Amino acid sequence: MHLQSLVLLAAASLARAETHDRHDARQTAPAGPEAWTAAYAKASTALAKMSQSDKINIVTGVGWDKGPCVGNTPAIGSIGYPQLCLQDGPLGVRFGTGSNAFTPGIQAGSTWDVELIRQRGAYIGAEARGCGVHNILGPAVGPMGKHPDGGRNWEGFGADPYLQGVAAAATIEGIQSAGVQSTVKHFIGNEQELNRETMSSTIDDRTIHELYLWPFAEAVRSNVASVMCSYNKVNGTWACENDKILNGLLKNELGFPGYVVSDWNAQHTTNGAALGGMDMTMPGSDYSGKSILWGGQLSQAVSSNQVSKARLDDMAKRILAAWYLLKQDSGFPRINIKASVQGNHKENIRAVARDGIVLLKNSGILPLKKPGRLAVIGSSAVVNPKGANACVDRGCNTGALGMGWGSGTTEYPYFVAPYDAIKTRAQSDGTTVTLQNSDSTSGVQSVASGADAAIVFITANSGEGYITTEGVAGDRPNLDPWHNGNQLVQAVAQASQNVIVVVHSTGPIVLETIQALPGVKAIVWAGLPSQENGNALVDVLYGLVSPSGKLPYTIGKSRNDYGIKVSTGNDNFSEGLYIDYRHFDKENITPRYEFGFGLSYTNFTFSDISITSTAKAGPATGAVAPGGRADLFDTVATVTATITNSGAVLGAEVPQLYLTLPASAPSAPPKQLRGFVKLKLAPGASGTATFNLRRKDLSYWDTRLQNWVVPSGSFGVGVGASSRDIRLTGTLTA
Ligand SMILES: *[C@@H]1O[C@H](CO)[C@@H](O)[C@H](O)[C@H]1NC(C)=O
Ligand SMILES: *[C@@H]1O[C@H](CO)[C@@H](O)[C@H](O)[C@H]1NC(C)=O
Ligand SMILES: *[C@@H]1O[C@H](CO)[C@@H](O)[C@H](O)[C@H]1NC(C)=O
Secondary structure, three states, rough: HHHHHHHHHHHHHHHHOOOOOOOOOOOOOOOOOOHHHHHHHHHHHHHHOHHHHHHHHHEOOOOOOOOOOOOEEEEHHHHOOEEEEOOOOOOOOOOOOOOOOOOOHHHHHEEEEEEHHHHHHHHHHHHHOOOOOOOEEOOOOOOOOOOOOOOOOHHOOOOOOHHHHHHHHHHHHHHHHHEEEEEEEEEEOOOOOOOOOOOOOOOHHHHHHHHHHHEEEEEEEEOOOOOEEOOEEEEEEHHOOOOOHHHHHHHHOOOOOOOOEEEOOOOOOHHHHHOOOOOEEEEEEEEOOOOOOOOOHHHHHOOOOOHHHHHHHHHHHHHHHHHHHHOOOOOOOOOOOOOOOOOOOOHHHHHHHHOOOEEEEEEOOOOOOOOOEEEEEOOOOOOOOOOOOOOOHHHHOOOOOOOOOOOOOOOOOOOOOOHHHHHHHHHHHEEEEEOOOOOOOOOOHHHOOOOEEEEEEEEEOOOOOOEOOOOOOOOOOOOOOOOOHHHHHHHHHHHOOEEHHHEOOOOOOOOOOHHHHEEEEEEEEEEEHHHHHHHHHHHHHHOOOOOOOOOOOOOOOHHHHOOOOOOOOOEEOOOOOOOOOHHHHHOOOOOOOOOOOEEEOEEEEEEEEEEOOOHHHHEEEOEOOOEHHHHHOOOOEEEEEEEOOOOOOOOEOEEEEEEEEOOOOOOOOOEEEEEEEEEEOOOOEEEEEEEEEEHHHEEEOOOOOOOOEEOOOEEEEEEEOOOOEEEEEEEOOO
C-alpha cells in the first residue's frame, strides 16, 4: 500500500495539467495535487524523526472521554505535533457555547446556491479554528438519502449524487480555506439507522460508482483531509477494514492522499483495519474504555510483521500530510471548545435558512400584506418551553424544529422561533396575532376563524439511532407529520379558508390529506432552518425576499411510491441506480412535488438554449489525481440558456440541467442532474445560465473496463425549473 500510494502521488503530480476547466458551480480552485506533494515532503521529514511509539500514538485516539474533544490523539513533542482535536460535526462545533448552530446540510442543499454553501463552510471552518479544532467531522454525503425516511438524511445535501457532490466540494473548500481539516463521511453504504452497526450493504459496482461514491470523489478532488469509514459492512466486510473500498476505490481509484478515520467505535479488528486501509482509530477505545484495538496491539502486530512497518509509516504520513496541507504546523489556536467565535456568521445561517425555504403551493395568499389578524397554531410555532437545548443532542420534538437529532447536532446559541419573529413583524404592521401553541384540535377553530391568515406549523423529525424520540429510533416509521399534524391542519381548515401550512421536517412528508383541503392556500416547506428559524420564515412570508429554494428530494403521494424500504436485515441495494426521482421517472409515477421543484413570487422564462461539444466517445485515459482520472474533470461540452425574470419582483431561479444518456449506454435513469446555477434577477432582467459538462458528467461506469466511459450517440439535454418542468431541450453527440 505504501509504495502504491507513493507511485500514485508521483503520477498525480506528473499528470497535473495546467488548469482543468471546472464546472461553473465551482469557483475556487482546489489546492491541487502539488499542495499534497509539498505536504508529503514535510511529512516524510517529520516521520524520520518519529519513534515507533510516536507512530502508534498518531494513529490511535487517546480513548473515549479522555480529552477535550470528541476525538483526540496524543501530542508528539519531537516534531512539534499537537494533541490533535477532532470534533463533530457538520453543523459546526458540537458542545460549543460561543459558536453557532449552522443550518443542516439538507437546508444548504435546498438553496442550490453554491456561494452560500461555500460561505457556510468557510464560517464553520473559522469557528472550528477559533476553538482550536484541527478536524471538523463534516460534511456528510452518506447517507445519500435513498430511503425517504432515513434517520440521518438531513445531515447531507439531498437525494442526488451530483447535488451532494457540488455541495460537499464547496463545503470542504470553505472549511479548509480556514485552515481546518474537513472529514467527509460516512464511507459508504450507511443509508439507514436500523441495524447500522450489524448490517451489510451489498452495492453493485456500477451503482456504487454512479451514486454513492460520486460525492466522495468530488470531496477527494477538493483535497478533503480525511474520510470517515462507516459502521456497516460492505459486501459482508466491515467498512473500516474493507480493502476493496478503502484501498481499492478510495486510495487507488480516487487517488485519495489523506487519511481514513474510523467512525466512533466502528473498528472491529487490529490487523484487518490496518491492512484494509484504515489510518486512524477513534476514539481509540470502546465506550467502556476497556477494549483497545490499536495502541499496544498495533505495536505488537507491527513488531511481529503481521502489519508492515511501511503500512504504519503510510498511516502516519497521511495524517501528517493532512496537518501540513492545512498549514496547522504554525500559529494554530489552542483547543477551547467554548471559545467565542460567532462573528457575523448568523447572517449566513439566516440566508441559508431563508433561501432553502421551498414554496410548494401558493394561490395568492402570499406574500402577506399587513394582515389585520393572524392566527399562529402549533407546538412548533414556539421555542421548546424548557429551552432550545433542553434535550440532549436535540433528541426531542418539543417546540420549534431547527435540526434533527444525534451526534451531528450542535447547541443553539439562541433560537428565534416562528412566533417570536412573526410577533415582531406584526407589531410594526399593527397586526393582531392570536397564538395556540399546542397541536390540539380542540379550540383551534375559535383561534383560526376570522383571521386574515391562519398559519399552521407541522413537523416531522428523525435522527441518529442511539436516541429514541417519541418512539422513533432514528429512521422515521412513516412519512406522516408528527403530533397528528394532518388532523390539526384539517381542523384549522374547517374554520378558515386562509390557511398557510408551514412544514419543518428532516425529509419528505406525504401531503395528500393537506393538499386536498380547499382552505389550504399555501404550503411553505421551511425545512430545517436552525437558530434563524423564525427570521428566515418571516423574510419569505412577508415577501422581503422571493422564495428561491428547490426540493432536494421528491415528495411522493405515498410512501410506497418510493419503491424501496428500510431493510430489516442486510441490504442488497437491489433498486440499483433507481432512487428518488430516478425511480419515479423510470416507473412513470407522478410525485406530488418533484425533485428540484419550488415556486417563487415572480415568474421566469427560459429561452435560447445553445450547446457546444467536443465530447468524444470512449473511456477516460488520464492519470489518477485526487478525485480520479484527471481527464474526467475536463469540460467537454457547454450548454447555455437565457433566463428572464418576467414577473414583477426581484427573485432567483435555479435552472437545472438534466442529461439523458444515448441508447448505446447500458440502461440508465431517464434523466440525471448534471448541472445547476442560481441566478438572481431583477424584474425584466435576463441572465445566462452556463453549464460546463465534464467528461465524467457524460459518462457511465463500465464494469468490464473498470472505467468511466462516454457512450457514443446522441445525449438528451434538458434545462428546466425542476426535474419535471423541462423548458428547453437539445442534444449533443459523442
Ligand atoms: C460487491 O458485490 C457486488 C455484487 O455482488 C459487486 O458488483 C461489487 O463490485 C462488490 N463491491 C465491492 C466493493 O466489493
Ligand atoms: C435483494 O433483496 C430483495 C429484497 O430482500 C430480494 O427480493 C432480491 O431477490 C435480492 N436480490 C439479490 C440479487 O439477492
Ligand atoms: C406568472 O405567470 C402566470 C401565468 O403564466 C400568471 O398567472 C401569474 O400571475 C404570474 N405571476 C407573477 C408573479 O407574475
